[in-house]
Amino acid sequence: MTGGVLAEGLSKRFDEFDALIGVDFAVPEGALVAMLGPNGAGKTTTIRILTTLLRADAGHATVAGYDVAKQPQLVRGAIGVTGQYAAVDEDLTGRENLVLVGRLCRMKKKAAQERAAALLEVFELTDAADRRLRTYSGGMRRRLDLGGSLMFAPEVLFLDEPTTGLDPRSRLDLWDVIVELKEAGTTIVLTTQYLEEADQLADTISVIDNGRIIEEGTADQLKDRIGGDVIDLRVHDREQLDEAVASLIREFKAAEADVAVDRDLGSVVVPVGGDGGGSAALVTAVRSLDAAGIRIDDLSLRRPSLDDVFLHLTGHAAEARVGAKKRRGRIPTSGVR
Amino acid sequence: MPRNEEVAFLQVECDDMTPVAPARIGTPEERAALPPLRVLADIGLLAQRNLRKSIRMPMFIVFSTIQPFMQLALFVFVFGSVATVGGDISYEQYVVPAVLIQTMTFAGMGSGIGIARDLDTGMIDRFRSLPIARSAFLVGRTSSDSLRLGIQAILLVIASMVMGFRFTTGLGPALAMVVVVVLFGLALTTFSAWMGLTVRDPETVQAAMFIPMLPLVFTSSAFAPISELPEWMQPFARWSPVTAAIDTARGLALGDEVLYQVNQIHLSEAFLHFVIWWLVIVVVFTAMAVRKYRLG
Numbered sequence: 001m002t003g004g005v006l007a008e009g010l011s012k013r014f015d016e017f018d019a020l021i022g023v024d025f026a027v028p029e030g031a032l033v034a035m036l037g038p039n040g041a042g043k044t045t046t047i048r049i050l051t052t053l054l055r056a057d058a059g060h061a062t063v064a065g066y067d068v069a070k071q072p073q074l075v076r077g078a079i080g081v082t083g084q085y086a087a088v089d090e091d092l093t094g095r096e097n098l099v100l101v102g103r104l105c106r107m108k109k110k111a112a113q114e115r116a117a118a119l120l121e122v123f124e125l126t127d128a129a130d131r132r133l134r135t136y137s138g139g140m141r142r143r144l145d146l147g148g149s150l151m152f153a154p155e156v157l158f159l160d161e162p163t164t165g166l167d168p169r170s171r172l173d174l175w176d177v178i179v180e181l182k183e184a185g186t187t188i189v190l191t192t193q194y195l196e197e198a199d200q201l202a203d204t205i206s207v208i209d210n211g212r213i214i215e216e217g218t219a220d221q222l223k224d225r226i227g228g229d230v231i232d233l234r235v236h237d238r239e240q241l242d243e244a245v246a247s248l249i250r251e252f253k254a255a256e257a258d259v260a261v262d263r264d265l266g267s268v269v270v271p272v273g274g275d276g277g278g279s280a281a282l283v284t285a286v287r288s289l290d291a292a293g294i295r296i297d298d299l300s301l302r303r304p305s306l307d308d309v310f311l312h313l314t315g316h317a318a319e320a321r322v323g324a325k326k327r328r329g330r331i332p333t334s335g336v337r
Numbered sequence: 338m339p340r341n342e343e344v345a346f347l348q349v350e351c352d353d354m355t356p357v358a359p360a361r362i363g364t365p366e367e368r369a370a371l372p373p374l375r376v377l378a379d380i381g382l383l384a385q386r387n388l389r390k391s392i393r394m395p396m397f398i399v400f401s402t403i404q405p406f407m408q409l410a411l412f413v414f415v416f417g418s419v420a421t422v423g424g425d426i427s428y429e430q431y432v433v434p435a436v437l438i439q440t441m442t443f444a445g446m447g448s449g450i451g452i453a454r455d456l457d458t459g460m461i462d463r464f465r466s467l468p469i470a471r472s473a474f475l476v477g478r479t480s481s482d483s484l485r486l487g488i489q490a491i492l493l494v495i496a497s498m499v500m501g502f503r504f505t506t507g508l509g510p511a512l513a514m515v516v517v518v519v520l521f522g523l524a525l526t527t528f529s530a531w532m533g534l535t536v537r538d539p540e541t542v543q544a545a546m547f548i549p550m551l552p553l554v555f556t557s558s559a560f561a562p563i564s565e566l567p568e569w570m571q572p573f574a575r576w577s578p579v580t581a582a583i584d585t586a587r588g589l590a591l592g593d594e595v596l597y598q599v600n601q602i603h604l605s606e607a608f609l610h611f612v613i614w615w616l617v618i619v620v621v622f623t624a625m626a627v628r629k630y631r632l633g
Contacts, residue, residue, distance in 0.1 A: 088458075091389070
């Protein structure tokens with residue numbers, strides 16, 4: 001039996017909308033693969049197919065060696081799922097939520113209670129264990145939700161945007177748990193729209209956009225694909241931003257799509273290519289901007305970030321900066337409701 | 338619950354391992370096996386969860402019980418003095434079985450609302466991703482709701498007796514009437530469950546259920562004998578599932594003779610209608626609800 005996750009040619013169409021178009025995706029046993037993409041790219045659809053919640057129109061997938069379409073019950077016996085929104089019961093206590101999941105997974109009452117207590121301890125929920133979830137904060141619900149998907153120590157764990165909407169501290173705590181799970185040998189599929197998260201946690205990253213996997217590799221491999229370094233600069237007067245962009249594109253012969261412009265900050269990121277490289281590029285940039293009479297507040301030369309990679313690959317940013325997420329359920333991000 | 342070899346439970350062995358990811362707790366095969374006893378245990382666990390949730394909303398229970406009491410009082414004390422039906426019985430005797438059935442109709446909506454809420458909070462996705470029997474969620478829901486309806490029906494029967502209602506047929510038929518009333522409620526919970534899975538929004542479910550339910554209840558023998566209804570309405574009323582249930586309940590509570598006097602139908606015939614309707618409703622809506630649940 002081969003463990004891990006293997007998906008070949010997964011396609012899914014909703015009404016007139018192609019959510020997935022021939023997605024190939026592989027996670028070796030014990031690895032952590034991040035699926036990185038913006039909202040609506042197809043991350044959740046992929047997870048729902050792999051966790052037997054949705055049937056693919058075409059393609060084939062196995063999880064922990066079981067076929068998701070032909071052996072869904074065995075797949076369910078091998079996986080843990082934590083979704084974008086905590087799937088926990090408001091009217092039950094934290095402990096009751098976990099014990100219910102454990103018992104539904106065939107654990108004896110006592111075993112389920114012991115396991116629940118251990119997980120509550122890990123997720124720092126012991127004090128709140130016997131309170132109903134109405135009093136839990138968003139971060140506490142997410143932790144409990146993750147606890148639920150760990151009740152039987154699943155072979156494969158699916159984490160669908162586990163940190164979306166969490167405060168920075170809760171996010172770091174969750175990262176620690178994910179690392180611990182990975183070290184214990186759990187195969188993990190993580191979807192995220194946060195580049196930093198993929199960079200920090202994943203062995204390899206699959207970049208997904210508009211229902212297609214457009215690139216795969218380690219974070220370093222992806223960064224190398226941009227070829228060389230980038231110059232990141234901020235102009236003093238935003239009125240001069242367009243002029244600066246035009247001048248830099250001319251100077252470095254960069255494709256317009258690869259240049260990231262942030263109008264709010266008045267900043268621009270330009271790939272400077274391999275030749276000449278490094279400090280020569282800096283000098284060139286300064287000279288050309290100076291010749292055009294453009295004042296600069298900030299200028300740096302650096303390795304491309306995953307953000308730059310994403311822009312390079314898709315022509316748009318991965319992280320949604322403005323606008324709310326499409327809501328599919330309640331998002332308990334605040335404390336007491 | 339009886340235990341045999343088939344129901345071997347999983348044990349945790351995590352003493353010397355990290356608690357987040359202990360040594361495996363069973364294998365996927367063990368967790369996914371579905372012997373019949375396990376299916377029953379899953380249904381029990383999910384029904385227990387629903388009941389626990391209801392008990393934690395005491396005000397909801399109080400109000401949802403008071404409301405039919407008030408309705409009962411309204412029909413008995415207000416209409417009871419002005420309305421008359423044929424035969425030798427008072428309006429009060431006539432209307433109590435109808436109020437019971439009507440209460441089941443509206444209380445049955447709770448199933449759909451509960452299911453829509455579980456969809457909304459992601460609980461259904463959680464259950465669907467666990468290795469439990471596909472049927473356990475829906476059967477668990479209808480079981481706990483039937484218990485809730487049964488308690489409500491018994492409370493209402495007691496209240497109606499305090500207000501002067503009398504069974505004229507003896508204990509056996511009286512109990513049979515309660516069973517018929519609850520069975521009718523159970524049939525409606527399957528319809529309600531399907532509605533909940535289809536409409537998916539708790540508030541909308543409630544509003545959407547009223548649309549077929551209200552005319553169905555009033556276009557029946559519930560509050561007036563069918564012969565007193567407008568002529569165009571009579572065929573609908575005669576073949577209505579609500580009429581079948583109410584007349585069966587009446588026949589059991591008041592006797593076949595009285596039923597025939599007021600509604601020109603024998604208990605055996607009303608019961609046959611009830612059985613056919615019951616089977617149709619339960620089979621059709623269970624199948625449709627299970628399909629919705631599986632497809633997500």
